[in-house]
Structures are given as structure tokens and as C-alpha cells.
Amino acid sequence: MAKRRLPSGVFDYIDGGAEDERTLAANQAAFAAVGFRPRVLRGIAKIDVESTILGQSLAFPLILAPTGFTRIADPEGELAVARAAARAGLPYTLSTLGTRSIEEVRSVSDGRLWFQVYAWRDRRLVQEMIDRAAAARYEALVLTADTAVLGRRERDVRRGFSLPPAIGPRTILDGAVHPGWTWSFLRNEPIRFANVVGRGVGDGTTPVTLADYINTQFDPALSWDDVSWLRSVWNGAIVLKGVQTVDDAVLAADAGVDAIALSNHGGRQLDGAPAALSLVAPVADALGGAPEIICDGGVRRGSDIAKAVAAGATAAMAGRAYLYGLGAAGERGVDRVLDWFRADLARAMSLLGVGTVADLDRSLLDIPDANR
Numbered sequence: 001m002a003k004r005r006l007p008s009g010v011f012d013y014i015d016g017g018a019e020d021e022r023t024l025a026a027n028q029a030a031f032a033a034v035g036f037r038p039r040v041l042r043g044i045a046k047i048d049v050e051s052t053i054l055g056q057s058l059a060f061p062l063i064l065a066p067t068g069f070t071r072i073a074d075p076e077g078e079l080a081v082a083r084a085a086a087r088a089g090l091p092y093t094l095s096t097l098g099t100r101s102i103e104e105v106r107s108v109s110d111g112r113l114w115f116q117v118y119a120w121r122d123r124r125l126v127q128e129m130i131d132r133a134a135a136a137r138y139e140a141l142v143l144t145a146d147t148a149v150l151g152r153r154e155r156d157v158r159r160g161f162s163l164p165p166a167i168g169p170r171t172i173l174d175g176a177v178h179p180g181w182t183w184s185f186l187r188n189e190p191i192r193f194a195n196v197v198g199r200g201v202g203d204g205t206t207p208v209t210l211a212d213y214i215n216t217q218f219d220p221a222l223s224w225d226d227v228s229w230l231r232s233v234w235n236g237a238i239v240l241k242g243v244q245t246v247d248d249a250v251l252a253a254d255a256g257v258d259a260i261a262l263s264n265h266g267g268r269q270l271d272g273a274p275a276a277l278s279l280v281a282p283v284a285d286a287l288g289g290a291p292e293i294i295c296d297g298g299v300r301r302g303s304d305i306a307k308a309v310a311a312g313a314t315a316a317m318a319g320r321a322y323l324y325g326l327g328a329a330g331e332r333g334v335d336r337v338l339d340w341f342r343a344d345l346a347r348a349m350s351l352l353g354v355g356t357v358a359d360l361d362r363s364l365l366d367i368p369d370a371n372r
């Protein structure tokens with residue numbers, strides 16, 4: 001439905017990945033490659049999908065991933081997603097490149113909010129955003145470490161796709177055949193990088209390609225020292241997102257982060273990076289319980305959440321799934337996707353013969369040898 005409703009340039013920005021999209025495909029293929037070993041006759045009458053992460057409860061083990069420029073899918077953008085997440089009892093991560101500000105998102109949600117940070121070259125800007133997130137009662141910072149430069153997303157490169165879309169003959173044509181989206185895009189206030197409006201770093205008022213923006217504004221020399229710096233300026237939890245090897249997971253544990261998100265940015269950064277799910281079991285074995293593990297990338301069904309948790313993750317994280325819902329039907333679309341995830345997970349657990357999230361373990365999985 002999102003593909004039908006959104007202009008193709010916008011849909012491809014959401015749907016696409018880097019280069020040959022091998023890692024994008026691998027994320028989902030990894031879930032397909034893991035089978036279940038369901039148990040029967042276990043007398044499970046009731047299924048409880050509730051769980052905890054970072055010491056607090058969540059309705060079921062799923063976190064909404066940060067996605068920049070969410071208003072491109074629907075004018076309500078981050079506000080719609082934050083409201084839907086709060087209704088569903090799930091944490092929502094606002095992106096640094098959000099199109100609604102830290103404070104606006106808090107004003108519509110009394111739920112759990114996390115804030116994702118990129119390393120701007122101007123660290124004062126990062127510090128300022130961190131202070132704002134603390135004042136607005138965000139509980140965790142998610143430092144994304146896989147974006148030294150922007151991956152080459154060739155669907156966007158071919159189109160010259162910019163944020164916001166520049167108006168030219170091709171976009172006019174694309175817009176004309178998607179009148180619902182175009183009407184709401186034109187009728188609503190312009191889309192901006194809401195967290196940096198007026199900060200002199202470009203707020204998206206004039207069209208810019210994401211590659212140019214990130215490659216000029218973000219610091220490619222991010223290092224473990226920056227994780228220590230973050231610890232010194234932030235009292236809440238720290239989640240390191242973009243960990244892609246067992247070695248780095250161990251370093252992250254040594255650095256004292258509270259959780260790591262095994263993630264290749266949904267296949268949007270380095271093509272050829274490993275599927276997130278394939279890392280869960282080896283990383284869980286190497287870490288032995290702490291920090292907590294989040295499996296991010298390729299999650300499309302509640303049964304995928306069951307697989308990630310059974311392999312050793314505390315929770316799964318999903319980006320495109322809710323963006324498709326948002327693009328298809330706005331806030332109600334996000335509600336629907338989150339309902340599906342919950343119902344799917346409960347059904348999968350019932351059919352697996354498991355009553356609680358804590359009972360999901362590796363004995364229930366048929367994992368390919370390469371990922372054990």
C-alpha cells in the first residue's frame with residue numbers, strides 16, 4: 001500500500017539499500033534461514049508477551065528504530081509514530097535527523113522515548129541536543145556508529161533524490177500520479193531537520209542530498225573516546241547502534257554501554273556487512289548476559305521477533321515496517337503494523353509451546369551452522 005500511495009522517489013528512499021542491496025536482502029534472508037523446533041503438549045494456556053529492556057517493561061520485545069525525515073512518509077511524521085508507539089507500550093527512538101523536534105515529540109507522548117545521536121563535527125551541537133533530550137525525559141541515547149560517511153544508495157543516486165524532494169519535471173510527474181501524498185505535502189508546513197533549525201548547519205530548508213549533508217556535517221573520525229565522552233555528559237542509558245562484529249561487541253561491553261544494537265542500518269550503509277540476526281547468537285555467547293542485545297534489520301513479522309529473542313537478543317528493532325504502515329495509512333497504519341507484530345508474536349509463541357518471553361531460547365531454533 002505504501003508503494004502505491006507514495007511517489008516512487010519517496011518510496012525508494014525508504015525501501016532502498018546500499019549498492020547491490022545484498023545486505024538489505026541478507027537481513028530478511030537470515031530470518032528465513034532460521035527455522036523453529038516447536039514443542040507440543042506443554043500445557044501452555046496463556047501467552048504473556050511482556051518483557052523488559054534497560055530495566056523497564058515494554059509491552060513486547062520490539063523497539064521502534066530511528067528514521068530520519070519521517071515526515072516524508074506522512075505529514076504527522078514522528079508525532080504519529082511516537083503516539084502509536086506509546087499506545088502500543090513500546091519505546092520509540094527519535095532520530096537526530098527527525099523532522100519533529102525533541103520537545104514536540106515529548107509533548108505528544110508519555111511513553112518511553114530514546115534519542116539517537118550522530119556525531120556532528122560541531123560537538124557543542126551534540127551536547128546541546130543531549131541536554132534537550134535529558135530535559136525532555138528521554139531515557140536513553142542511541143549512538144549510531146555505522147555512518148562515518150553515507151552509504152551509496154543507488155536508487156537515490158540515480159534519481160538525484162534530495163531531502164526535501166527538489167521540484168523538477170520528474171518530481172512533478174511523480175507527484176501528479178500520487179495526488180494524495182502531493183496534496184498533503186504541499187498543504188503542510190515545510191519539512192525541516194527540526195532538531196537543528198537555526199543552528200547554522202543547514203536544516204533542510206533548501207533541498208540537499210543526504211550524502212552531501214552527512215558527509216559535510218558528521219565527523220567520520222568517531223572513536224571509542226567519543227563513547228567515553230558521551231558517558232561523561234549523559235546520565236541515562238547508552239545504546240551503541242551499528243555493531244557488526246563479535247570483536248566490537250566485546251569492546252562495547254568494555255566501554256560500559258548498556259545495550260548494543262547489532263545493526264547494519266537496514267542494509268543502507270556498507271553493502272556486504274553481515275545480517276543482524278546472524279550475529280545474535282555469537283555475540284550473546286561472547287558477552288554472557290551484559291550488555292543487552294538488540295537485533296535490528298529485516299524484522300517484518302512477530303515470528304522474527306521470536307527468532308531474535310530466542311537466539312539471545314533482549315529485543316528486536318524495526319524501521320521500515322512502521323514506515324510502510326505510516327506511508328500506507330498514516331498513524332492508523334503504524335497502529336496496525338504494531339498490532340500485527342504483537343499478535344504474530346503471541347501466535348508464534350503459542351505454536352512454539354512457550355508461555356513467556358523469558359522462555360524463548362535457542363533450543364527452539366534451527367540455526368544454520370554458520371550462525372551458531
Ligand SMILES: Cc1cc2nc3c(=O)[nH]c(=O)nc-3n(C[C@H](O)[C@H](O)[C@H](O)COP(=O)(O)O)c2cc1C
Nearest residue numbers: 014065066067068095144265266297298318319320
Ligand atoms: C528511511 C530510513 C531512515 C533511517 N534513518 C536513520 C537515522 O536517522 N538514524 C539511524 O541511526 N538509523 C536510521 N535508519 C536505520 C534504522 O534505524 C534501522 O537501523 C533500520 O531501518 C533497520 O532495518 P529495517 O528497516 O529492515 O527494520 C533509517 C532507516 C530507514 C529505512
